[in-house]
Amino acid sequence: MPAPQAQGGGKPRVFIVDDHGLFRSGVRSELGDQVDVVGEADDVAPAITRIAECLPDVVLLDVHLPGGGGQDVVTAIKATHPQVRFLALSASDAPEDVIAVIRAGARGYVTKTISGAELVDAVRRVAAGDAVFSPRLAGFVLDAFAALAPAGGAQTFDPELDQLTPREREVLRLIARGYTYKEIARELYISGKTVESHVSSVLRKLQLSTRHQLTRWATERRLT
Amino acid sequence: MPSACRRRSATGIGNIPHSTLRAGWPDQGLPGWRGTCPGRDDGYVEDSAGSASGGLASDERGQPGPGPDHGATAPPADQQHRQHLWDRLLHRQWVGKPCNTGPMRRGQEDRLVAGVAACLAARLGIDVVVIRVAFVVAALLGGFGLAAYVVAWLLLPAEGADSNIATKALNDRRGLALAAGLGSLLIIVFVIADGLGATWLNSVAWSIVISAVGITLIWRNTPPDEHEMLRRLAEPVKGLTGASGRRRLWLRLAVAVLLLIIGMAGLVSGRSAHALLAPLAGLLLVIIAIVILLGPWWLRIARDLVLERQARTRAEERADMAAHLHDSVLQTLALIQRRADQPQQVIQLARAQERELRSWLFDGLAPGSADGQETTLAGGIRLIQQEVEAQHGITVEAVTVGDCELDDDLNALLAAAREATVNAAKWSGAPTVALFAEVEPAEVVLFVRDRGRGFDPQAVPGDRKGLAESIHARISRHGGTATVRSVPGEGTEVSLMMPRDARRRQPSRPART
Numbered sequence: 224m225p226a227p228q229a230q231g232g233g234k235p236r237v238f239i240v241d242d243h244g245l246f247r248s249g250v251r252s253e254l255g256d257q258v259d260v261v262g263e264a265d266d267v268a269p270a271i272t273r274i275a276e277c278l279p280d281v282v283l284l285d286v287h288l289p290g291g292g293g294q295d296v297v298t299a300i301k302a303t304h305p306q307v308r309f310l311a312l313s314a315s316d317a318p319e320d321v322i323a324v325i326r327a328g329a330r331g332y333v334t335k336t337i338s339g340a341e342l343v344d345a346v347r348r349v350a351a352g353d354a355v356f357s358p359r360l361a362g363f364v365l366d367a368f369a370a371l372a373p374a375g376g377a378q379t380f381d382p383e384l385d386q387l388t389p390r391e392r393e394v395l396r397l398i399a400r401g402y403t404y405k406e407i408a409r410e411l412y413i414s415g416k417t418v419e420s421h422v423s424s425v426l427r428k429l430q431l432s433t434r435h436q437l438t439r440w441a442t443e444r445r446l447t
Numbered sequence: 448m449p450s451a452c453r454r455r456s457a458t459g460i461g462n463i464p465h466s467t468l469r470a471g472w473p474d475q476g477l478p479g480w481r482g483t484c485p486g487r488d489d490g491y492v493e494d495s496a497g498s499a500s501g502g503l504a505s506d507e508r509g510q511p512g513p514g515p516d517h518g519a520t521a522p523p524a525d526q527q528h529r530q531h532l533w534d535r536l537l538h539r540q541w542v543g544k545p546c547n548t549g550p551m552r553r554g555q556e557d558r559l560v561a562g563v564a565a566c567l568a569a570r571l572g573i574d575v576v577v578i579r580v581a582f583v584v585a586a587l588l589g590g591f592g593l594a595a596y597v598v599a600w601l602l603l604p605a606e607g608a609d610s611n612i613a614t615k616a617l618n619d620r621r622g623l624a625l626a627a628g629l630g631s632l633l634i635i636v637f638v639i640a641d642g643l644g645a646t647w648l649n650s651v652a653w654s655i656v657i658s659a660v661g662i663t664l665i666w667r668n669t670p671p672d673e674h675e676m677l678r679r680l681a682e683p684v685k686g687l688t689g690a691s692g693r694r695r696l697w698l699r700l701a702v703a704v705l706l707l708i709i710g711m712a713g714l715v716s717g718r719s720a721h722a723l724l725a726p727l728a729g730l731l732l733v734i735i736a737i738v739i740l741l742g743p744w745w746l747r748i749a750r751d752l753v754l755e756r757q758a759r760t761r762a763e764e765r766a767d768m769a770a771h772l773h774d775s776v777l778q779t780l781a782l783i784q785r786r787a788d789q790p791q792q793v794i795q796l797a798r799a800q801e802r803e804l805r806s807w808l809f810d811g812l813a814p815g816s817a818d819g820q821e822t823t824l825a826g827g828i829r830l831i832q833q834e835v836e837a838q839h840g841i842t843v844e845a846v847t848v849g850d851c852e853l854d855d856d857l858n859a860l861l862a863a864a865r866e867a868t869v870n871a872a873k874w875s876g877a878p879t880v881a882l883f884a885e886v887e888p889a890e891v892v893l894f895v896r897d898r899g900r901g902f903d904p905q906a907v908p909g910d911r912k913g914l915a916e917s918i919h920a921r922i923s924r925h926g927g928t929a930t931v932r933s934v935p936g937e938g939t940e941v942s943l944m945m946p947r948d949a950r951r952r953q954p955s956r957p958a959r960t
Contacts, residue, residue, distance in 0.1 A: 336842050336879070358881055362846030365885070369849060399846045400940070401881025401896040 235350035238279035239263040240270045240296060241312075242289050246335070250283065250312075253339035258346055266290045271299045278304060280350045284329065286313035286320050293320075294327035301328045310349045312337075318363040326430055331355025353419055354426040361398035364429060368392075387425060394421045552606040560680065561673060562606075563599045590654030597661035605670065615668040621751060622667035626660040628748045633659055635737055642730040775803055782838065792840050799837035824891065825850040827861040828884050831868055835880070839872035842879040849886030851947070856925040860893060860945040863921040863929060867895040867941040875899025875939060890946045898938040918943070 237258045241247050242265045251260050261277045264270035267290040274282060274296070282300070284293045297309050309329035311321065321332050330349045333342065334357055345355045356364070368387050387395070390411075397407045404422075408415045551570050553562035564582060568575035585592025604611040616622055637652040666677060779800040786792045825847040832845040853861070864882065871880045877899035884893045918941065919929045927945035 334844075336844075338878075358844045358846050358883065362848050362883070365848045396883075396885065399848070399881075399885075400883045400894040401844060401879075401898070 234259040235280040235346055236261045236277075237346060238274055238277060238282045240265075240274075240282060240288070240293070241285040242266060242287075250342070254343060254346070255339070257343040267295050270296050274300050274307060275303060278307060280308065281346050282307060282309045283312050283346070284309050284324070286311055286324055292323060293329075294324045297324060297327040297329055308349050308352070310345060310355060318366065321360060321363055322367060322429070325360070325426070328430065330426065331357075332360040333357045334359060354422045356395070356398050356422055356425075358399045358401055361395040364425060365392065365395050365399065367429075387428070391421050391425050394418060395425060398422075551603055553600075553603050554606050560596075560676065561600045563596055563603060566603055567599070590651040590658070594654035594657040594661070597658045597665070600665060601661050605673070608670065612665055612668050616664040619664070619667055621755075622664055624748055625667070625752075626663040628745055629663055630656050630660045631741060632745070635734070639730060639734065642733075771807065775807075776800060779838065782840075786840065789840075795837055795840075799834070803834075822853055823850050824853060824857055824861070824884060824886060827853060827857075828864070828882060831861065831865045832882065835865070835868050835872050839869070841872045841877070843868060843872075843882055844879055845882045845884075847884045847886075851886050851891070854948055856927070856945050856948060857891060859922050859925045860891060860927055860943055863918045863927075863943055864893050864895060866918055866921070867943070871895060871897040871899065871939065871941075875901070877938065886947075888947075890944055893943040893945075894940060895943075896938065896940040901933045901935045901938050903933070903935050 234256075235258050237254065237260050239247050239250055239260060240263070241250070244265070247263050247265075251263075254260060258281075261279050262273050264273050265288075267288050270282075270288075282296070284296060286293045288296070293309075293311060300307050300309075309324075311324045311329045311332040312335060313321065313332070325332060330352075331345060331354055333345050333355060337345070337357070348355050365387075393411060394407055397410060402410065404415055404418045407418050411418075551566050553566045554569075558565055559579070564578040565575050567573075568578050571578075582592040582596055585595065601613040601616070602611050616626075633656045634652075637649070637656075641649060662677075666674070669677070779796055783793050783796055786796070828845050828847050832843040835841070835843050851857070864884070868880055868882055871877065875897040877897040879898070881894070881896040883896075884891065918931075922929055922943060922945060925945060927943060929944075930942045931939065932942070933939040
């Protein structure tokens with residue numbers, strides 16, 4: 224889904240953070256001349272300095288880094304440069320790590336098995352301010368919110384943020400089943416823009432929900 | 448013998464098809480009884496056994512009928528049917544003229560055991576019931592009927608067969624040896640029984656020996672359908688002995704105690720000890736002599752039987768192994784040949800195959816069966832993902848939401864999901880397949896989606912229709928449903944649903960994937 228680039232100037236400027244040099248060059252060649260790769264880093268500390276210097280549109284961020292989690296990079300940059308957007312890119316998929324990066328502020332998550340064309344598309348969409356959910360992320364999110372639902376205590380319960388609407392759940396399910404946004408729109412008889420807004424709303428809930436069950440869910444998972 | 452009873456009612460008096468009765472009504476002199484030949488309702492005409500029966504049918508047409516307007520007064524069908532039964536009983540011709548002059552054959556239609564009685568009935572023109580009663584009476588009086596029946600079974604060829612069982616049995620050396628062994632053993636038993644004073648056994652001894660030998664030969668040389676019949680006849684006996692270990696034990700104990708009591712009674716039946724000793728000693732000598740004479744031979748027969756069983760077991764194991772190798776190793780080898788130019792994939796395939804073969808050889812785990820290796824749904828899905836990725840070189844995007852323990856139903860669901868995934872990997876041409884499972888409180892839903900070439904469900908080629916049907920068959924037995932949706936050029940999605948067993952239902956745990 225080619226979305227017009229928000230910052231103008233055609234190609235989105237991309238920064239790659241990954242501890243494997245081989246993988247970084249692989250991504251670089253896959254992205255080709257579709258995007259403008261402005262820099263790369265292999266750990267948390269250099270990533271934070273370099274990103275602050277070159278201010279890319281999109282940072283492709285490995286979830287696991289030697290000097291800490293990808294979320295440390297997101298948190299540090301978001302504090303100073305909120306306009307930089309992050310797309311998590313990972314091979315190993317511990318759900319709690321992925322959710323942590325998303326909650327820190329990444330706008331999407333794709334797996335490393337993604338094809339070059341799809342990656343370019345995902346980068347474009349994140350640059351345009353959309354959320355990019357891979358099937359796996361959709362599954363994780365469904366799982367996280369399903370774990371919240373039955374606990375339904377009365378305390379700080381905020382249905383606005385702590386629960387998915389039936390429509391959002393439907394959209395997430397279809398993403399998990401491997402549908403594209405366009406196919407979801409056709410399946411649910413809604414427009415592509417509505418699908419986008421549902422996904423963005425899920426992302427917002429994921430990031431803003433202060434419900435401690437969400438953290439507890441992550442902790443429990445880490446324990447099991 | 449319940450099976451025989453069942454057959455009796457099925458082939459008995461009421462078995463003539465209505466259409467035959469109605470068609471036969473206007474033509475015949477006797478209302479409700481089609482002809483002079485009792486064997487006629489045994490399917491002799493319908494079977495077109497030869498020109499003889501055809502000619503017979505036309506002969507009967509020529510018999511003078513009651514009048515052309517008779518058919519018009521025929522009562523309605525069910526009433527007519529009832530009346531026919533009654534008429535048939537009243538006017539039954541118990542003895543008529545023979546209606547089959549061709550070679551005697553045991554028919555399939557009206558047989559209770561082997562069709563001997565029906566065959567004789569057709570030949571002699573006597574009602575089959577009369578012959579059956581005669582056989583049973585003769586069997587009860589001295590066992591002659593049983594022996595005669597078995598001998599007739601051996602000698603009369605079955606319909607459609609070109610030789611009788613006896614001819615075949617003559618070529619079956621092991622069967623002959625077995626029969627001779629059994630016969631001699633029985634004779635010895637009877638001789639001993641005679642020596643012990645049970646003279647009444649002598650009257651049935653020969654028929655029992657002949658029957659046992661004959662049935663042994665029949666058992667070894669009969670075609671499969673009659674084999675099935677023998678098996679069914681033997682079922683009640685098997686039920687007594689083979690039902691459960693405990694019951695078998697009690698049965699054996701009872702028989703042993705009974706024999707003991709009889710023997711003791713014989714020993715202590717008033718004769719003086721002195722008079723008893725001589726015949727007992729003689730009997731003992733005879734037994735020893737016979738054992739010395741025939742013992743090795745019996746042993747050899749017993750050993751042959753054991754060897755034969757072992758050979759059969761080995762053959763079955765071999766077939767099992769062949770099936771397994773065909774499913775796994777041969778498939779992998781074929782894939783490796785096709786991907787010879789992609790060393791990375793070849794290595795991957797070889798490694799996966801090695802792992803699977805090892806687990807099969809050394810841990811006894813059936814390959815590809817989720818049960819035994821994984822106990823949760825998410826684990827089973829992960830296994831499918833790994834195996835399909837390894838064997839077919841595609842990416843499987845597996846997502847599981849929630850998790851639960853596996854039971855039979857969910858194993859069936861996983862098997863169906865595996866088939867759908869493998870099918871997508873093989874036929875869709877798509878590089879990735881999405882596999883999504885969600886555990887809900889009342890059911891588990893599962894979707895297998897590819898973005899491949901798809902097909903038109905209206906104009907389905909055989910292979911993909913087979914997919915839908917076989918997947919459906921896998922899970923419908925467990926109460927699940929399967930639907931396949933596909934658009935040419937856009938891909939295919941298989942949706943599976945399995946209701947969760949209410950007893951095993953428990954709060955779903957987060958997936959571990």
